[in-house]
Amino acid sequence: MIKQYIRNELSIVIKKYLSKINSLNNDVIYFTVEISPKNTEFDFSTNAAIIISKKLNIKPKEVALDIISIINENNLSFINKAKMDVNGIGFINIKINKEILYKELQNILNQKNKYGSNIIKNHNIENILIEFVSANPTGPLHIGHGRGAALGNALTKILKHLGHKVTKEYYLNDVGNQMTILAKSTELRYRELKGEKIIFPNDYYQGQYIIDIANKLILSGKKIYEIDFKYETIKYILNNIKNDLRKLNIQFDNWFYESSLINKKNEVNKVITFLYNSGFIYIKNKALWLSTKKFGDDKDRVLKKSNKEYTYFATDIAYHKNKFDRGFTKVINIWGADHSGYIARLKSAIQMLGFKKTSLKIILYQLVSLIKNKQQITMSTRSGKFITLNQIINDVGENVTKFFFLLRNPMSQFEFNLELAKKQSKENPVFYIQYVNARCKSIINNSINMHNIIKDINKINFKLLITKEEINLLKQLSLFCDILKICEITMNPNHLSLYLIKLSDKYHKFYETCKVLLNNNVPLTSARLKLVEGVSIIIKIGLDLLGIEIPNKM
RNA sequence: GCGCCCAUAGCUUAAUAGGAUAGAGCAUUUGACUACGAAUCAAAAGAUUAGAGGUUCGAUUCCUCUUGGGCGCGCCA
Secondary structure (H helix, E strand, C coil), rough: HHHHHHHHHHHHHHHHHHHCCCCCCCCCCCCEEEEECCCCCEEECCCCCHHHHHHCCCCHHHHHHHHHHHHHHHCCCCCCEECCCCCCCCCCCEECHHHHHHHHHHHHHHHHHHCCCCCCCCHHHHHHECCCCCCCCCCCCEHHHHHHHHHHHHHHHHHHHHEEEEEEEECCCCCHHHHHHHHHHHHHHHHHHHHCCCCCCCCCCCHHHHHHHHHHHHHHHHHHCCCCCCHHHHHHHHHHHHHHHHHHCCCCCCECHHHHHHHCHHHHHHHHHHHHHCCCCEEEECEEEEEHHHHHCCCCCEEEECCCCCCCCHHHHHHHHHHHHCCEEEEEEEEEEHHHHHHHHHHHHHHCCCHHHHEEEEEEEECCCEECCEEEEEEECCCCCEEEHHHHHEEEEHHHHHHHHHCCCCCCCCCEEHHHHHHHHHCCCHHHHHHHHHHHHHHHHHCCCCCCCCCCCCHHCCHHHCCCCHHHHHHHHHHHHHHHHHHHHCCCEEEHCCCCCHHHHHHHHHHHCCCCCCCCCCCHHHHEEEEEEECHHHHHHHHHHHCCCCCCCC
C-alpha cells in the first residue's frame, strides 16, 4: 500500500499548504504518485504541485517549493524528504522512510495469504454479480471463450480478495430458434445413423460433436419417439462446457437458465408491463418497441415481435432486473467485442427500470483469432470449423493458456499462435514467476539445517537489509496492494500479471547478488530468510488471484 | 454508408486519470555455474509510438483528418 500511504500523507500536506495560502479551493485534487525516474536518489515523485498550480493559477514551481518546505519542516512518518525535479517543472521528488518498507514486510509475514485482503473500507464494499463466458450451449467452448473465462475468473478473485462480495454466474441461453435448430440437427444425424437418407441443411450445426451425441443416443437403445433431442443435446454440450471450465479450474456459483425467466414466473411479462406503464413502450407494425433512443441508443428496439414472441433483448432486460432484484449493488458483464453494439440498448433499459447507469459495468474483450500452421482460423460454431478450448489446454497447458490471456490488455486484439505458444512455453513468463517460488522454497528448505536462525519476527533486525537489490525487492513487495487497487479501478487483471513479472525480476537480481544462507552471519541470514519468505507469500497470493497454480518444485 | 475498438523495436507486447530519458520478454551479439536450483544474472544492439495537423509547461495517452486491421449495424440469439 506504499503509494496509498504516500498519497494520504501528501493529502495532509496539501491541506496545510492550502490553508497557509488561504485558499478556499475545496475541489478534490487528483494527483499521481509515480516511481521516480531512474538515476535519481529518490523513490517516488508526484505531480501534485502542477495540478494545484493549474487550479489556483500560480506558477507550479512556487507551489512545489512551498509544499516541499512543508514536507521538510515537518516530521512525517512515510516521507523522509522532498526535492524539486531537476528541470524545475514542478514535480516533487520524494524519499521515503525505509522503516515503512520493513514494516510492510512484517505485515506480509504476519498476515500471510490474507495480506492485502479487506483493504476496502466498509462503506465501499459492493455486492457484485459477475457474469462471464455464458457461451450458448450449441457447441464446445473455443479459444475466445477462454479469454473471457480467464478474465472473469481472475477479476473475481481479485475483487473478492480486496473485500468485495462476488458471485460468479453463467447465463445459459436455452431458448429460441437456435435451440430448435440444434435439436433438429441432432435428430437428423440420429436418423442418418439409423440408415435414413437425409439432406443436412447448411444452416444446421455441422460439427462432429452433433454426430457424437446422436451416436450416444443410439447406443442408449431408446426409440426415436422416446428421445427429447433438445434436452439431450443441451445436457451433453453443457457437460462438455463444464468439463472444459473444470480443466481451467474455474467454477461458477450460479448457472442461470434463460428459460427460467419465461417458464415459471414470467418475469419477462412483468418487466414489459412495467415499462409499458412507465411510457417507454409503443406499438408499431403490430410489435412492441422500447424507446431506447431516449437514453442514447442508435434506434429503438423490438421487445415483442408481431408473432407474439419475445425478442432476446426482452428476456435480457428481465434477466438484468432479476440481477438487481437479488440485491446486487454492482453488475459486471464480460462480453466479447462482437456484443459492443448491444451495450447502449441494455444500459438504456436498466435506466428505464430506475437503476443507475454506472451500476452496470460491461467489460469488453477483443476477439481472439487463432493461427495454426500459419493459417488464420476464425471461430464459428455453426459451421463446425473451430479449434476448441480443450485442444488448446491439452496442447499448451491450462496455466500457460490462462497467463497468455491475462498478460494482455483485454481490449487488444490478439492472435493466439499455437506454434508460438507451444514453443514459448519453455521460456514463458509463467515459468519465470514459478521459478521464483521454487528458489524461495529451496532456500527455506536448506535453512532447516542451519543453527540459531531467528524465527520470531519481532526479534529480527530488518535494518540489515540495505543493499540496492534488497531495497528494490522490498519496494516492489510494498507495491502489491497498490496494484490490486489499480486492477479494481481499471477492472483489468493484467496489471497484476505484469507486477508479478517485475517482482520476479527483482527477486532473481537479489538472488544473484545477496546470498541468503551465510554461516557466519546469523542476524543477516535471518532477515534475508524473512524477505525470501515474504516474496514467496506475495508470489503465491498473486498467482492464486490470477488462477494459476504454483508448484514448489519444477 | 454509420457506430465501437485497435495500430508502439524484426516478433509478442507494457506504460495505473496527460508526466521527466517510451519499460519488458523472444530472437541476435558478448560475458558469468569450485555461493543457497543457469528455467537465472550482467551487458550490447534494436523505437520519428501507422501518417499529418491541433490543444499545453508536457501527448503513446485528449481532439480533427488520412491509411491499414477487427467487430457490430435483424420483429436472430
